[in-house]
Amino acid sequence: MIFNAPFISVMILVIFGLYAMVFRRNLIKVVIGLDIVESAVNLFMVSLGYVKNGIAPIYTNSPGGAMVLPTPQALTLTSIVIGVATSAMLLSFCILIYRYYGTLDTRKVRRLRE
Amino acid sequence: MMSKIVRTQANFLYPFILIFGFYIVAHGHLTPGGGFQGGAVIATGIALVIVAYGYDRIKSWIKKSTLTATESIGLLCFILTAFIGIGTSFFYNFLANSGLLFGDRVSYGVNPGYLNTAGTLPIMNLAVGIEVLGGLGAILMYMMSYGKEVDK
Amino acid sequence: MIDVWLLTALFLVVWISLSAIRAIAGPTLPDRVVALDTINTLMVAIMIILSVVYREVILVDVAIVYALLSFVSTLYIAKYLEGGI
Amino acid sequence: MRNILMLIVFLTIFSFFMYVAINPGDFNSQTGEHFVFGSPKFTDMDNYFIHNAQNQTGANNVVTSIVFDYRGFDTLGEASVLFTAVLGVGLALRLLRGDKK
Amino acid sequence: MLADYLIWVFIVIGLTFNGLGVIGLLRFPDVYTRLHAATKATTFGSLFTSLAVVTWGLWNYSQGGDSSNIVLSIHTIIAVASLLLTNPVGAHAIARAAYRSGVKPKNAVVDRLEVKE
Amino acid sequence: MILDIIHILVLIGLIATAYLAVKLRDLMACAVMLGIFSFLLSLEFFILQAPDVAIAEAGIGAGLTTAIFVMAIRKTSRWEVEE
């Protein structure tokens, strides 16, 4: 029934993110695109570790059964914090660029190529 | 500064968020959660206070330098906990199953779990929690302060 | 027999999709924020229901974090609209 | 011109990715070439974690025992990334003395 | 038996109110009425769906289930309590911000806030 | 069966909000869309039985990222292309 729907949506999300990074004309849009790509990769990793009818990899008073693979979740935790660190830094660069250039338009932020 | 309703509710909610964040940190090895998640929850609590009171009121309560120092100290605790095990190897979990502090054994399989298990994991959880709280809080304060303070 | 909890979850997801339409269409920013708030509330409900579906107690913790934190982003946007920050 | 070029690159990547996602391989066997949602191909490393993490580290949460014990060094690196980001934000948004507009 | 009926009732009430709230969010003309419908009705509805969960946990526990059922009930109550604490504040903030940012109520006959300021 | 339907609905929601976060011209609306995207992603992680990741995404993605974006937009400009 569900087929490979999570993987398909991951790919579509990656394409959206890359589209935002390449074609949109605002630096904050670039950061948004990066965020979307990063979330998509996270989703990809977590769905790689999903086992059908599995339970969360935590031993509690729950009915037993096959457990979802835990490693991708650990990797995703790392990757989420890295993502927020990256976007915070990029946004602070955006603020500085706006202060010195007065715009965030990617076609106008080009003082380096005179 | 936002309206009085928001401020009152922020006063009321902030302890809850703090307690819940520390619950997530402390029970990281038993229930979902851990250092990052708890630290992020507490940092969001800081964000709540910042947005409720505004930067001008906050800056005398929470100092940026304090937050960055908190972050450094959390990281130091983390790396030192890793260093203590270096007699065997870096990041060796020397407390697990030792019977000492946090060293109780657990049986395999489904069990309710106790807080004093898992060796160095709770200590590392706490250290990372402090680190993430300081780091994310510092990022928030830096972004909030830019343009507010007069450039010398 | 269809599980009652699953059916509830399905209905709640449908409600979330409908509120997302308001978030997508909303002419002004406050409309979108209202939709965001609604989605938050429904999301807490659906998480609680799903943790019953999966028969896992610990999953409710996620819902608590959600309920406590989701309104912070609302407050930030509201403060932006007021002209603060 | 540039846009058309980028569009071609994009379509290539897109078809590439779609090939990854859609082609489900052989549904019944574990050795099919592509990923199947819900049934990973190899699970031996994760099975080791699931079966031994509780005994070796004493934590009920397998994910935490991986994050802080088996792959603790990753966590140190990741905390350093956050530290780097805080330093970077502080460096970028520092109060400027002498720098003119 | 009684608990089953109770759960059904709670769930139906909850879903109905949630649905009404969402319909109100979709159909009403301006921000303030949408806010009114959405936040209030959905908070109420979520309260009832969660009450169903609490009832289920308590019922299972009283039927000889293990202690995780009571934990489920308690955690659900905490979640609902925090929802009840946070939701009105968010709604208040949005309404105030919407008014401050210049969104006028549609079809309003009297605007007292405007008179006051 | 019903879980699969829920799953697919959530995925469609993810794609739609991501599309709008890319497409809209009002950056604040994009931030709101990114917030909804994060919420839905958290729900998706929840469905995929990853409560740790779901909590992290709820705390960081939904709470803090939106706050940081809003602050950055306040310090810069709200519209993608100024007229």
Place this chain on the structure above:
Amino acid sequence: MSVWDFIITNAPALAIAVPLLGAFLTPLIYRAGRKTALIWVLSVLSFTEFLALLLVYLVNTYGIQVYVFGGNPSTLVIPPDSRGIPIRIIFTVDGMSAFTALISSTIGLVAGIYSVASEKGRGAQDKFFALLLLLVVGMMGMALTGDIFNFFVFLEINSLSAAALVSYRIHGGKAVEAAFKYAVVSSIGALMILFAIAILYGEYDALNMAMIAERMYQTGFSTMDIIAMALIVVTLAMKCGAVPMHYWVPDGYGEAPGEISAMIMVASQASLYGLFRMCFTVFGLSANTHSLGWFLIILGLLSMFIGVTMAFLQHDIKRLMAYHSVSQTGYMLLGVGVGLATLGTSAFNQYGLFAMEGGIFHILNNMLYKGLLFLTAGAIIYRVGTSDLNKMGGLAHSMKFTAIFYLIGALAIAGIPPFNGFVSKLMIYESVYQLNPFLAVVAAIVSMLTLASFLKVFHSAFMGPKLYNVKEVPKSMLIAMGILSFFIVLFGIFPNIAMTYLVAPAAHALADPVGYITRVLGGGP
């Protein structure tokens, strides 16, 4: 257990942990004053350098070093009950890793000494020095790790700290623009690598490089592996600044402070190391190394030629040098690409290994002379205040040492005999000629063009009438430049030192993926 035994046992872990600890403590120590913090930072950097040297010694003496984080004991790769799977993070230090770690820590130490004077009086110095240490950590971690996800984490540390350092001198927003570009390129590259890591994980349920390589060899090279390989190779080539993806290089190198340009250049070479490691060790057994090698050769040719051509058009000294470093990257890709293309054939022993040695020796030489050139450019900018070549002139009158150092660097980069560039370039020409004469001709032409370009710079910056009344740069900057020029002359006159202890072990380690896998897994394919 004495301290010495302790250090030897834990050297790979300490090589990361010591600079990391130093970075965490720097903001706290800086509160006690600048001088204390500088002493702290420099001693940490020196200790790191010592550890890297120790690693080189250990690898040359005892073979590949393995360190298991959290293992009991620290060399236990495979736990007895895990049925042959490495489960923890493993540092695997072979010749190439130790080599890259050595050049990373060296440039870190030199940049630390240089920035004592050059950054004096600027704000937020505690953050600057902590980020410098973190950049060293990132490079060394990328070099030493044997775990593919750990590689990603260190890549991220590397790129974020480098981006923050590029923006250090805001320079009217230009530096921030360059930093933004650098950060976006690095982040998207890192995300693509993460995607590839996820694919590899999903295929083989392993994160250890040796384990992935072995399983890939056993199950055959599938379509998914091709996708992962394409993502990894292309993004790492982008990170090291090969030509079709080189557009961020001149901005990033041009706007950073001089010592940071040198460090970022070495960081790019750490990415180059990652590229080689992936190509040889992870994919080397299963993939078609011949076509992969030709891909690298073509990238190298394009980089060499376009880099040097673009450099002629520049009138900004740092941008000019940045384009030259694109062109130098081409040499390394060419040399190692020839080795990869001939891997496994009889030609490998005839000239392939020699080409690889040339390429790897060129990495070392490039670190030395390109670092020296960036440092001299930083010195010029420190005194003159502009980086525009048209506005400079006559600096040789007042900045004699800087002029001499610049001349040494320029002659070395052009491959003039008494200096080290000559040796590696000669090795590359000789071996590449046997694969295809055309490649050697292009390499020689590019070398001549490089000489012309740098003589032009020397003429316009140092010769001519005295335009500026400036003093020589402070001592610490001179010391930093002196260290590098000493090694340039040393390796130019006695190349055998570097060849025997550094380059040959590195080339042999790269060319022997089976040995790597056998050392880690115990069995091997």
